[in-house]
Amino acid sequence: MKRTSRNSHKPVCLSSTALCYFAFMELKRDLAIVLRSVPFEDRHRVVTAITENHGQISALARNAIQSRRFGGTLELFAAAEWTFADKQGAELCGLRDAVIRRSFEGIRADFDCLSLASVLSELMLKVAPQRTSAPELFRLHSNSLAVLEERGADLRILNTYLAKLLQWNGTQPRLQACSGCAIPLDQVEEGAELTCLVASAGWLCSKCRRDGLAHVQGGSDTGFQQAQIRLAPLGILDFQVSVALPIRQASRAAQAGRKDQLDLFRFLEALLAYHLPGLDRQPLKALRFLGIESSLSPQPENPPRNRPLRS
Numbered sequence: 001m002k003r004t005s006r007n008s009h010k011p012v013c014l015s016s017t018a019l020c021y022f023a024f025m026e027l028k029r030d031l032a033i034v035l036r037s038v039p040f041e042d043r044h045r046v047v048t049a050i051t052e053n054h055g056q057i058s059a060l061a062r063n064a065i066q067s068r069r070f071g072g073t074l075e076l077f078a079a080a081e082w083t084f085a086d087k088q089g090a091e092l093c094g095l096r097d098a099v100i101r102r103s104f105e106g107i108r109a110d111f112d113c114l115s116l117a118s119v120l121s122e123l124m125l126k127v128a129p130q131r132t133s134a135p136e137l138f139r140l141h142s143n144s145l146a147v148l149e150e151r152g153a154d155l156r157i158l159n160t161y162l163a164k165l166l167q168w169n170g171t172q173p174r175l176q177a178c179s180g181c182a183i184p185l186d187q188v189e190e191g192a193e194l195t196c197l198v199a200s201a202g203w204l205c206s207k208c209r210r211d212g213l214a215h216v217q218g219g220s221d222t223g224f225q226q227a228q229i230r231l232a233p234l235g236i237l238d239f240q241v242s243v244a245l246p247i248r249q250a251s252r253a254a255q256a257g258r259k260d261q262l263d264l265f266r267f268l269e270a271l272l273a274y275h276l277p278g279l280d281r282q283p284l285k286a287l288r289f290l291g292i293e294s295s296l297s298p299q300p301e302n303p304p305r306n307r308p309l310r311s
Ligand SMILES: [Zn+2]
Pocket: 178, 179, 180, 181, 182, 183, 204, 205, 206, 207, 208, 209
């Protein structure tokens, strides 16, 4: 992260250690939405948030547990204006003050909304860059929570969120036509079953699948059971709508039914895990509360290649 040096003059009454501390500490303000909040020791909390201008940050909120000095601003999903001290090289910022902007308590009050919002938080924790501005991710998260609180839990919100993450990443799925014979989507019969291609981010019509064009899929990663992901044309259409419209309109305009939405989710999840660099391929933990089956196979927590060699 780029940093600007603010003070060229130095106080003369402080020790050299203190001088060093203050020279590299900045007080900052930003809008933040809580993604995770965990107790630290007996009295403090470590809160991780997506912010409007600093990407993902984690901050130590001192005495947050007993004194309640931060009110409801550290609750999951709460949006607040944070004032925090950022010290160069330190893992945690120090949260000084937080003023609530929107509590999103309606989300925490409903189990399905809470579960879906937890999936969104989990995704953002995996995807958002640390201390690097990503305002479009902040807006996506903030708008999604607003739609969720207003309309209730709906799988279309989650699918639109995933499609927009892919868009943010620059992954451009080729969805207009079959990757084998190039028949346009609008000429595929409504009841057809399309085969999703994760590696090449496209689809095959049923004729091309029968003709054995499976090699178009490319890759042989067993973590993605891509041959199992089949999708109706309406699901692909919803995907296109999700990419083209803001989340509020997109989640309303989606037409696919529950089953097709579930299939679309599994395709989007696999695309994201495959195409987003650095993303781990673990299934999202909160999915089980929504009764959604992941397209990803659980990976070993410590892959063998990362284990230290035995001497
Ligand atoms: Zn085809």
